[in-house]
Amino acid sequence: MLMVACKTDVDLCYESSHPHRAEVEFTYTWDEGVLRPDSMCVLANRIIGQWKSSMVVGTNTTPVIGYYFSTDIIPENYISDEFREYLDSATIANLLYGGFDFPVSKFIVRNGEYKFITFNMDTTAFAYDKLMDYMLSPANEGRRLRDLNMEYKTYSKENNKGALRSLIASWTDYNPYADYIQPEMNPIYFDTTQVVRVETDVVAKVSFHPQPLTQNIDIYFNIKKDVSGVPFAIDSVRAEVSGIPKSINLSNGYLDTEHTAKMMFRMDMCAPFNLTAVPPFEIKKEADQLTKQAVGCHANIDVTGVVRNASDYVYSGPGIVQVMIWTHAKDPQTGLISRKKMQGKINIYKTLGKSDLLKEAPDGKHMIRKSKHGNIVIQANIEIDGSKIKRSDNTNGLDNWIPCDQVDVDI
Numbered sequence: 001m002l003m004v005a006c007k008t009d010v011d012l013c014y015e016s017s018h019p020h021r022a023e024v025e026f027t028y029t030w031d032e033g034v035l036r037p038d039s040m041c042v043l044a045n046r047i048i049g050q051w052k053s054s055m056v057v058g059t060n061t062t063p064v065i066g067y068y069f070s071t072d073i074i075p076e077n078y079i080s081d082e083f084r085e086y087l088d089s090a091t092i093a094n095l096l097y098g099g100f101d102f103p104v105s106k107f108i109v110r111n112g113e114y115k116f117i118t119f120n121m122d123t124t125a126f127a128y129d130k131l132m133d134y135m136l137s138p139a140n141e142g143r144r145l146r147d148l149n150m151e152y153k154t155y156s157k158e159n160n161k162g163a164l165r166s167l168i169a170s171w172t173d174y175n176p177y178a179d180y181i182q183p184e185m186n187p188i189y190f191d192t193t194q195v196v197r198v199e200t201d202v203v204a205k206v207s208f209h210p211q212p213l214t215q216n217i218d219i220y221f222n223i224k225k226d227v228s229g230v231p232f233a234i235d236s237v238r239a240e241v242s243g244i245p246k247s248i249n250l251s252n253g254y255l256d257t258e259h260t261a262k263m264m265f266r267m268d269m270c271a272p273f274n275l276t277a278v279p280p281f282e283i284k285k286e287a288d289q290l291t292k293q294a295v296g297c298h299a300n301i302d303v304t305g306v307v308r309n310a311s312d313y314v315y316s317g318p319g320i321v322q323v324m325i326w327t328h329a330k331d332p333q334t335g336l337i338s339r340k341k342m343q344g345k346i347n348i349y350k351t352l353g354k355s356d357l358l359k360e361a362p363d364g365k366h367m368i369r370k371s372k373h374g375n376i377v378i379q380a381n382i383e384i385d386g387s388k389i390k391r392s393d394n395t396n397g398l399d400n401w402i403p404c405d406q407v408d409v410d411i
Contacts, residue, residue, distance in 0.1 A: 023106040024197045025063045026055075026118075029209045035368040037186055040210070041069060041121040043131075045145050046112040047195065052135055055107050056121045063205075069121075070135040088283045111200045117192040117248060118208045119150055124163065125182045127153045149190050150213070151247040152304075154179035154261050167238055167264045168324060174345055175242055175262070175320045187212035187302040190250055201287040213248055214302045215357060217371045220281060221378035222272050223295045223325070225386075231290040232386040235339075236391045237267035237297050241376075243307035243318025245367075254366035255358070257307045260318045267323075270296035279375040290330065294381075305358050305369055306376065312349035315402060321346050321378070322404075328385055343404040344382060344389035350399050351378050 025045065030036050036059045044053045057066030066128060120126060126369050137143045155164040156179050189210035198204045219241070223234060242262040245255040270282040272294040281298075288295050309319035322345040330340050357374040358367040380398040383390040389403040 007130065022109055022111040022200050023203045024099075024109055024116075024198060025106050025203050025205050025405060026057055026116075027063050027205065027207050028059060028118075029207065030059070031211075034212075035186055037120045037122060037189060037236055039066070039121040040064075040118045040189070040208075041128075041131075042066075042116060042118045043135075043145075043148075044107075044109055045115045045117070046110065047115060048113060051110050051112070053107070053109055054131070054135060058256060061105075063105050065105050066107075067103055068107065070132065106203055108346060109198055111198055114196045114198055115145065115193060116196060116206050116208075117145070117148075117190070117250065118210060119190045120186070120188055122186075123153075124165075125153060125185060129150045146249075146251040148250050148255065149247040149256070149358075150190075152181040152244070152251055152261060154181055154246065156180075167266060171324055172343065172404070173236075173322075174343065175240075175316050175322055177317050178242060178261050180240075180262045181244065181246075181263050184266070185214075187214045187216070188248065188304070189213070191372065192251075211306075212302065212372065213250070213253060215305050215371070216300065216373045217303050217306070217357070217376055218280060218373075219267075219297075219299045219321075219376045219378070220273050220275060220279065221297050222275060222381050223297060224381040224383045225293050225295070227293060227386070228381065230329050230386050232327050233290045233292070234288040234295055235326040235328055236268065237269065237326070238248055238264060238324045239267050239297075240264040240322045241301070241306055241344065242320045242322075243309070245304040245307060248304045249366075252361070253368045254361050254363070255304055255368060257305075257358075257367050260307055263301065263303060265299050267297040267299050270298050272296045275297075275377055275379045279377055284314050306352060307356075307358070307367070308352040309347055309349050312399070315345055315347055321348055323382065323389075325382075325384065325389070327384075327386065340387065342384065342387075342389050344376065344401050345404060346380065346399050346401045348376065348378060348399050350397060351376060 039056055039058050042055045052073040054069040055066050056069045057064040132141050157173050164180055165182055190213045191208040191210045240262050243260045244263055245257050246259045246261050247256045268285050269288055272284055273296045275283045280282055283298055307318040309317050324343050326341050355374055355376050359370045361368045380392055382401050391402050393401045394400050
């Protein structure tokens with residue numbers, strides 16, 4: 001009788017080779033039209049005699065191909081003959097919780113009954129420290145699969161060493177309360193299985209149909225132009241929203257609303273919207289012209305949610321939208337083009353109250369998304385005169401735009 005030890009239990013083996021070797025093959029079904037991630041993580045959690053392994057797999061093949069992310073299957077007698085040729089003694093010595101670094105389509109696990117879960121794998125967008133803590137924790141610590149969170153990786157504006165995929169070459173952050181997540185993030189996808197029995201010398205086929213845990217949100221507002229003095233056109237608009245919960249629980253969708261971040265995104269320029277109507281609105285993209293008096297702006301984002309500020313009269317913290325508007329004007333006499341960038345922001349406290357994106361979780365301590373899709377309709381117009389954003393003074397239940405202190409001028 002051969003006994004093989006691991007961190008959490010002792011398996012008894014009666015096989016002459018490849019003890020307790022079982023294999024798992026993964027396939028994915030994706031809804032039509034979704035922007036699927038490049039790769040997904042799969043976590044295999046054995047229920048009885050706890051044992052864990054994880055893999056990173058691609059999303060463009062069936063069955064999917066990937067590599068081990070964290071596993072303690074390192075002895076040579078766990079490795080099938082077809083993969084042995086890839087390994088040398090130095091590689092085997094470094095495999096402990098490092099994963100095999102060559103692609104496979106069938107993953108070796110110990111036999112038993114498993115729960116499998118899958119979620120996005122992107123080390124530039126998400127932090128996996130807590131996942132690794134869970135993977136490395138012994139069974140007697142009582143770590144539970146239902147306590148796992150998906151957490152955004154955040155970056156400071158000033159010290160990100162080029163890792164933040166900025167949409168703007170340089171900008172002034174007038175709401176520096178928190179760091180940034182990567183711009184225009186993909187949805188966080190997740191799926192789990194019922195209990196799957198994985199038997200020795202049998203390839204278990206596990207199918208996933210990932211669904212988004214995040215909330216898809218349409219954002220709308222209008223820009224009103226005063227062209228009575230100098231005609232000007234809006235070239236592009238960028239925005240950012242604050243108050244995005246940094247982590248979400250994979251099993252119940254609970255959001256950490258105490259720790260939030262910001263995200264940048266592009267706004268599409270459209271025909272002006274009737275913001276008093278009920279969305280969704282028709283999206284008719286069109287470029288601005290020098291003599292136009294209004295422009296509609298629209299963006300669609302996927303985030304964990306947007307948390308409202310504690311009050312409606314402050315302009316820092318969560319629940320703030322900042323905008324950067326690039327314009328140009330043409331001198332009618334000289335024909336010279338002058339370009340300006342102007343910045344403004346708004347506390348969308350009242351808007352988020354109407355948007356009703358989140359609700360209290362059953363535990364009374366967290367928030368969860370209220371629906372898969374939501375709308376943020378900012379009914380207050382941004383008013384600009386070609387040189388600056390004007391301060392609005394709405395007293396009819398609307399939020400107010402304010403100009404930022406500095407106007408950047410580029411020639």
